[in-house]
Amino acid sequence: MLTVYTPEVFNAEKLYIFDILFSEYLGVDFDIKANISTHDYIIEINNSKIYIEDHFFSKCTEPDGYLTPELIPSKVEHYSNEHFDVKNLPVIYGIPNVETNENKIKCQIDFFASCFYMLTRWEEYVISHRDQHNRFEAQNSLAYKNDFLDRPIVNEYVVFFKKLLLHLAPKLTFKKWKFTCIPTHDIDHIQKWGNITSIRKKLAHDFITQKRPLVGLKNALNALLVKSNIKKDPYQTFSYITELSQQHNLTSHFYFLCGGTSVFDNNYNIEEAKPIIQYLLSQHQVVGFHPSYSSYKNNDQWHTEKCHLQEVAGLKVIEGRQHYLRFEAPTTWRTWEMEGMETDSTVGYSDIPGFRCGTCYPFSVFDFIERKKLNLRENPLILMETTLISYMKLSPEKANEIAKKLYFTVKKYNGNFTFLWHNSAIHTVEDKPYLHIYENIIKGFPKNGE
Incomplete structure (x- = not known):
């Protein structure tokens, strides 16, 4: 001792x-x-x-x-x-x-x-x-x-x-850690092509806001095929994610939105997601909570959303991540603690990937205002696909290089490579060029998979 x-x-x-x-x-x-x-x-x-x-x-x-x-x-x-x-x-x-x-x-x-x-x-x-x-x-x-x-x-x-x-003390022994790859998926949307109003809005974004007519034309064709039941909606990737994880002995963690009060929320009704949740549970995947945009410092709203999700899912949720990675230390952690949550995985940066907490190990958090250790554990987020694609605007080759470096850095310390890849960033026209990065992570970056 x-x-x-x-x-x-x-x-x-x-x-x-x-x-x-x-x-x-x-x-x-x-x-x-x-x-x-x-x-x-x-x-x-x-x-x-x-x-x-x-x-x-x-x-x-x-x-x-x-x-x-x-x-x-x-x-x-x-x-x-x-x-x-x-x-x-x-x-x-x-x-x-x-x-x-x-x-x-x-x-x-x-x-x-x-x-x-x-x-x-x-x-x-x-x-x-x-x-x-x-x-x-x-x-x-x-x-x-x-x-x-x-x-x-x-x-x-x-x-x-x-x-x-x-x-x-040469004979001193220490705890042994094991490298773990943890794929997580924030479910911000369950379908891309909904009603005609939402389709028009998305296409206007492509043609007018983004000034990308080729992308707009491809999306218009995809919308027509989906609404004609010829093609599957590109956000319906749950079976693909689950099967790929299972093939490589991994478990995916799916975090569902359940309400909210901002324009960034309410992309679907949680009741509509019930069949998806039942499918994921039947496949022994993890279903968790994705508290809405404003809930990171609103206890009442956070509580209401969690209770609703649990009622629909029929289980107690114990882990998740804040929507938009909105986080305020120690306020947000305190809410998660009060609600009896076991693991948060919000603390990673949206603009640049890496080690926001300086670690790839989970750890019990500390409330530096009330000056006490909490029961809640943080499992730090290391990488999010949106960071590489939208914030940093990297080429698929450069994005793969950064993901690979972070992956093997975590592996060196036998830590948790916890990463976020949205279900809505798998089979879309814009995101398909980056899909090999997701697959490389799941497969462990095989030599022939670059």
Whole structure:
């Protein structure tokens, strides 16, 4: 067992990050003891010690004193160590220096504050700039500005910290993680070609707004074939998704909208989706909740929608993702906690893919206003197809390259490659050139599948 000595300040925050790193990620038992003689952390194991400098909490005087943009670093330095096989590790808090000998290590990298920064998302609480949908953007994050958004640096910290522990206690054993690919599908629509009014609106968008007459003509022909029952609606991809996942021993997770009050909601009545839900459940797929556009900080609306979905689906939903990835820390997490949800998978960026929380492992979340660890777990979203196609406007070749790099980065750490591919972005004219990327992910990027 490890013993961690720390000053008795910010106990809730410290206990949280110790619990995540030691218990949830490393699987190591630990004990905490107050130490009023130092501002830093001392980790004792096998009569050896690791001294870790506190470069964060010691600077805070009030209980929520860290919730200020002034404590976000202006520059991130990097640390390398050939002996521990560490290359250019971003150091959010602390100094890139570690000194080792036989039974003592002095570490000036503040692992605890750096991981706390990434996991809790307090960064987003103190930075006010938002996009048109009131979302915190990747481009405003410390990770993007310092070029490590594509790296799960919390996982990197954990691996390095594990090596430090093994330097002092070679027989120490750790939790084993297994790589898992998790396909998720937000069901924003269940059909593309509905009534004549919606068809006219979609075609006007192609011809007039987007000025893409060839796409418009193809869509007009597809609409005619679908409404004539000659061709299947391109959004009806549930059997295709399910069968492909089953062929590769994966389980797809389908998150259904159920109401809403904005123009971005109510694309279908949940009663219309009941046969689809029954089919998915019969195929042992996961059905979850996709709370509407405005619900991310509206408890009553969130609750009403969830109850309606459960009534129609005939089951208790325990996981899902917010519509449009609208999320506010810790408000949204607090709603999910109150509703007894087990897993959220909202926290990924819409504009750029990568590791918004700095990790590809699921983790228990922290309410930094009420200063407590919640039962809710976050399973971070790593990649969304809309990001590659619509936001970044990448070619299919470049989009595939980015998806492949992220996939194998997650695989390196045996984490969860949780990605979002909408059911409505499979067989449409616009999205078909990117379908091979989805299939490559499901198949694990076979060598002949690029």
